[in-house]
Amino acid sequence: MPSCLIARLSLALLLGISPLSSEALTHTVQIQATVPSEASKTVDRSFTGFAFEQSSFYNYSFDAQGKPNEFSQNLVDAVLSRTGGTPLLRVGGTSGDHGRYDASQKNATNYPATEYGPQTKISGNRLVIGPSFFKAFNNWPGAKFELMVPFYNTTFSRSVEWARAGVNQIGIDNLYSLELGNEPTFYPWFSIKEYVKRYRSLQARLIAAIPSLADKRIFQTFDTASYAAGDLATKPAFQDGLNANASSIKQVAYHYYQSNHGIADLAALQDYIRHTATKSNITNFLPNINYLKENHSAIGFAFTETGYTVGGNGGKNSIKTNNFASALWSLDFQLCALSMGVSRVNWQQILRSDLQMWRPVKTSLGEPRVTPHFYSQPFVADFIGKSGKTRVVELDIGTPQNGLYAGYAAYDDGKLARIALLNLEIWDSQRSNGDRPEAKFSLSGFAGTGSNITVHHLTADNGALAQENVTYSGLEWTWASRGKETKVKDDSKMLKINGTGADVTVNATQAVLLEIR
Numbered sequence: 001m002p003s004c005l006i007a008r009l010s011l012a013l014l015l016g017i018s019p020l021s022s023e024a025l026t027h028t029v030q031i032q033a034t035v036p037s038e039a040s041k042t043v044d045r046s047f048t049g050f051a052f053e054q055s056s057f058y059n060y061s062f063d064a065q066g067k068p069n070e071f072s073q074n075l076v077d078a079v080l081s082r083t084g085g086t087p088l089l090r091v092g093g094t095s096g097d098h099g100r101y102d103a104s105q106k107n108a109t110n111y112p113a114t115e116y117g118p119q120t121k122i123s124g125n126r127l128v129i130g131p132s133f134f135k136a137f138n139n140w141p142g143a144k145f146e147l148m149v150p151f152y153n154t155t156f157s158r159s160v161e162w163a164r165a166g167v168n169q170i171g172i173d174n175l176y177s178l179e180l181g182n183e184p185t186f187y188p189w190f191s192i193k194e195y196v197k198r199y200r201s202l203q204a205r206l207i208a209a210i211p212s213l214a215d216k217r218i219f220q221t222f223d224t225a226s227y228a229a230g231d232l233a234t235k236p237a238f239q240d241g242l243n244a245n246a247s248s249i250k251q252v253a254y255h256y257y258q259s260n261h262g263i264a265d266l267a268a269l270q271d272y273i274r275h276t277a278t279k280s281n282i283t284n285f286l287p288n289i290n291y292l293k294e295n296h297s298a299i300g301f302a303f304t305e306t307g308y309t310v311g312g313n314g315g316k317n318s319i320k321t322n323n324f325a326s327a328l329w330s331l332d333f334q335l336c337a338l339s340m341g342v343s344r345v346n347w348q349q350i351l352r353s354d355l356q357m358w359r360p361v362k363t364s365l366g367e368p369r370v371t372p373h374f375y376s377q378p379f380v381a382d383f384i385g386k387s388g389k390t391r392v393v394e395l396d397i398g399t400p401q402n403g404l405y406a407g408y409a410a411y412d413d414g415k416l417a418r419i420a421l422l423n424l425e426i427w428d429s430q431r432s433n434g435d436r437p438e439a440k441f442s443l444s445g446f447a448g449t450g451s452n453i454t455v456h457h458l459t460a461d462n463g464a465l466a467q468e469n470v471t472y473s474g475l476e477w478t479w480a481s482r483g484k485e486t487k488v489k490d491d492s493k494m495l496k497i498n499g500t501g502a503d504v505t506v507n508a509t510q511a512v513l514l515e516i517r
Contacts, residue, residue, distance in 0.1 A: 027407075027440065031395065031409055031446070032409075033416050039391040045085030046088050047384060048079050048381050049344050050089050050090070051346035052089065052090070052348075053349065055111060055118045056350050056352075058136045059112075060136075060360045064361050068138075068139035073141065075370065078377075078485055080381070088143070088176055093118060093305070094183065096150065097183075098126050099150065100126075100162075103130070105129070105131075107130055108136070109127060109128070113352060115363070137166075144175065146176050147179065151182070152181060172212040172213075172216075177219065178220060180220070185228045192232060192236050219245070219249050220304070222253050226260070229254065238295070251304075252288070254285060254301075255305040256281075256307075257307050257308070260310055262321065263321050266426055270426045274403035275403040276402070278336055282340055282342075285342075286340060301341065302342065306333075307355050308321050322355070322467075325464035327458070328510075328511055330373060331376040332406050335420055357377070358370045358483070359371070369479050370476075372466060378472050379472050379511065385418065390412055393409050394408055405421075406422045407422070416516060418513060420512070425439070426463075427507075427509045428462065439506050441504045441506065443503070443504060449516050452516075453517070455494075455513070456513040457510060460509070473492055474490050475487055
């Protein structure tokens with residue numbers, strides 16, 4: 001047996017991957033040319049949202065000279081311009097929920113995010129925002145906002161002051177939703193009945209204090225902690241009193257993190273990004289999604305704070321989690337969520353943290369940069385497209401291979417338009433042995449859809465742990481370009497549809513988008 005194959009089998013066993021080489025594996029995938037009945041609802045073109053931890057938002061909005069941060073603006077535009085959707089920006093988090101508003105404070109915040117992480121204490125050193133904080137909402141052309149107001153404390157007068165200042169600055173027409181609190185499942189007083197009681201009380205006070213909120217579907221509920229799919233469920237909460245408020249609720253929100261600790265090694269990273277794990281986790285939320293669909297179809301279900309990992313670490317030699325593999329996980333998570341009827345995903349941004357898609361200004365941790373995780377977003381946006389009539393379905397890609405592969409189809413106005421194929425097998429140029437594996441997909445069912453397929457790659461030459469030289473469709477986004485796309489290579493290619501089918505090869509730790517023309 002060749003030494004390279006022995007090394008490959010050894011690594012596969014170490015990672016818990018089937019030792020069958022994906023180089024020898026062909027997935028036969030049958031695709032319907034017209035939208036199947038099990039496809040998702042019509043996708044919102046604003047599906048790809050962003051979330052900013054309360055204390056970080058100001059520095060994402062302003063540059064070091066106090067001017068609107070064009071770097072941030074360009075990166076958001078790079079995503080939403082692909083769908084024609086409205087940028088929906090969630091501003092909230094624990095620091096805000098435990099914080100307070102001080103109308104006399106001159107500075108935007110008392111803890112600059114460039115030097116401090118989020119201040120989450122209940123008393124003592126906690127976040128205080130002043131009136132100038134809300135000027136940050138002026139710097140996002142065409143955007144609408146999901147604004148959180150404090151709910152943790154029972155002194156609701158502070159929540160009303162916060163909300164009034166925010167709504168006055170943002171404008172009611174630019175307020176997408178008003179979120180009451182952050183992760184109430186962590187509150188010491190939490191129970192579903194108590195949550196509903198206090199939620200309804202605060203909502204009534206807000207409407208009384210801010211008349212422009214009245215008679216509008218503009219409130220956001222829940223925003224539960226990650227892994228709390230059943231701790232604050234839709235059915236009991238609405239039956240315990242939220243049914244009376246349903247006409248004012250725009251969306252029910254949950255938070256989602258794939259892991260609550262660091263990634264120790266490649267084996268752990270492989271488990272982390274497996275499609276089977278991701279799909280199983282999202283499936284836990286289906287009872288909540290389906291309850292809204294069947295009983296309150298006008299209320300959306302959203303993951304309004306989402307990230308790859310939060311808290312903890314994997315040891316001193318642990319893997320940096322904001323890597324190219326996590327970008328592939330993000331891609332799979334969003335496409336899987338689309339197929340299951342999730343309305344929106346907002347990706348969390350914390351300035352002085354690894355949990356970000358870009359660092360907008362210099363901080364004590366380093367210079368401005370675009371992180372690998374960002375690259376999932378333009379891919380998702382292109383998969384959704386601009387038609388406003390897109391529906392999505394997950395494909396049966398054949399042999400599961402321990403969740404290493406995934407596929408999705410997008411239909412525009414009922415007709416097959418795009419396909420995403422993901423090879424989630426971990427390969428890294430520095431830590432893996434042997435050549436980069438590949439998987440082959442034999443696709444059929446294209447009759448009447450088109451004659452050619454354009455293949456775009458989401459890839460990194462160095463594989464899973466890459467921090468640089470990541471590209472999508474040959475494009476990159478950098479601080480040097482101030483967040484505008486730059487063509488650095490031409491790796492897209494055209495395939496001829498052979499009768500009703502086509503064969504596509506996808507390298508390990510890579511994804512491709514197929515556009516049917």
